[in-house]
Amino acid sequence: MTSSHRPVVRRRAYRPPAPLGGRPRAARRSPIALLFLLPALVVLIAFVGWPMLSALRLSFTNASGFGVEEWVGLENYVRVFTDPRILSSLGNTAFYTVLFTPTALVAALLLALLLGNRGLIGRGFFRTAFFLPFIISLAVAAFAWTYLLDPQVGLLNHWLRSIGVQLGNVLQDPTLAMPAVVLVAIWKSFGFYMVIFIAGLQEIPESLYEAAKIDGAGAWRRFTNVTLPQLSNTLAFVVTFAMIAALQAFDQIYVMTGGGPYRSTQTVVMEIYQEGFKKLDLGGATALSYVLLAATLILSLVQFRFFGRREKDNL
Numbered sequence: 001m002t003s004s005h006r007p008v009v010r011r012r013a014y015r016p017p018a019p020l021g022g023r024p025r026a027a028r029r030s031p032i033a034l035l036f037l038l039p040a041l042v043v044l045i046a047f048v049g050w051p052m053l054s055a056l057r058l059s060f061t062n063a064s065g066f067g068v069e070e071w072v073g074l075e076n077y078v079r080v081f082t083d084p085r086i087l088s089s090l091g092n093t094a095f096y097t098v099l100f101t102p103t104a105l106v107a108a109l110l111l112a113l114l115l116g117n118r119g120l121i122g123r124g125f126f127r128t129a130f131f132l133p134f135i136i137s138l139a140v141a142a143f144a145w146t147y148l149l150d151p152q153v154g155l156l157n158h159w160l161r162s163i164g165v166q167l168g169n170v171l172q173d174p175t176l177a178m179p180a181v182v183l184v185a186i187w188k189s190f191g192f193y194m195v196i197f198i199a200g201l202q203e204i205p206e207s208l209y210e211a212a213k214i215d216g217a218g219a220w221r222r223f224t225n226v227t228l229p230q231l232s233n234t235l236a237f238v239v240t241f242a243m244i245a246a247l248q249a250f251d252q253i254y255v256m257t258g259g260g261p262y263r264s265t266q267t268v269v270m271e272i273y274q275e276g277f278k279k280l281d282l283g284g285a286t287a288l289s290y291v292l293l294a295a296t297l298i299l300s301l302v303q304f305r306f307f308g309r310r311e312k313d314n315l
């Protein structure tokens with residue numbers, strides 16, 4: 001039989017398989033979904049939504065926790081941007097964020113690249129060792145580092161003196177106190193970021209590296225043209241997570257310096273704590289809290305927009 005007499009076979013259009021249990025109608029699915037979501041919604045409204053609304057109302061008053069509250073309007077918010085003490089704490093928080101975020105990310109990424117090498121002996125041990133500080137309470141870690149940095153009995157000063165380096169009382173030095181508390185935060189958290197980067201690196205197809213090698217790309221070009229673009233989503237998450245953690249820095253500062261010396265480590269959260277619990281200015285403390293919340297949301301949106309645009313450009 002010639003090709004002109006072959007019967008024409010019509011192929012049926014592909015139809016995706018139906019989900020298990022058939023195709024439920026949306027009208028039947030929505031009430032059931034809402035029923036399952038109801039307990040979580042009640043908890044969120046009772047323990048998150050209502051307290052946030054109450055705090056927002058409180059930020060427009062001169063509440064102290066005692067006596068009658070008076071409505072003061074935007075006075076507390078104006079004071080946030082005009083009080084020199086609060087402005088200095090905002091500057092210290094920005095300085096802390098600039099020190100912590102890039103340093104922690106670069107250290108975590110470098111270690112992830114190193115420990116992602118399958119030929120490295122004992123890489124499982126090193127991954128665990130670097131991750132362990134993350135599960136320790138930050139206050140406990142701050143206590144330990146306070147003794148390590150002590151000028152009299154601290155092991156770090158003892159080791160440095162043996163090689164002729166005199167570190168001195170770091171936590172009482174206005175210049176070195178902030179880098180010291182940032183060091184503690186980096187030591188505790190970079191192992192967590194490292195694990196996230198390792199997970200992101202494992203998702204990159206090996207074929208991309210092989211194609212780059214065939215094109216003659218060296219190690220640096222493979223890193224900049226393959227690794228970094230493929231890690232855009234991971235970088236967005238880690239940068240956002242690290243920046244939020246930096247903006248909320250409190251534990252190690254409270255334990256190690258208490259905001260001193262000379263307010264050189266006084267961050268926004270420390271200022272909120274002192275305004276609300278020591279000065280009993282609940283209205284001013286909540287106003288500062290909402291300013292911090294707004295700054296965190298804006299920075300997060302800017303980062304997601306930036307990394308989202310880069311991801312689209314790399315497609």
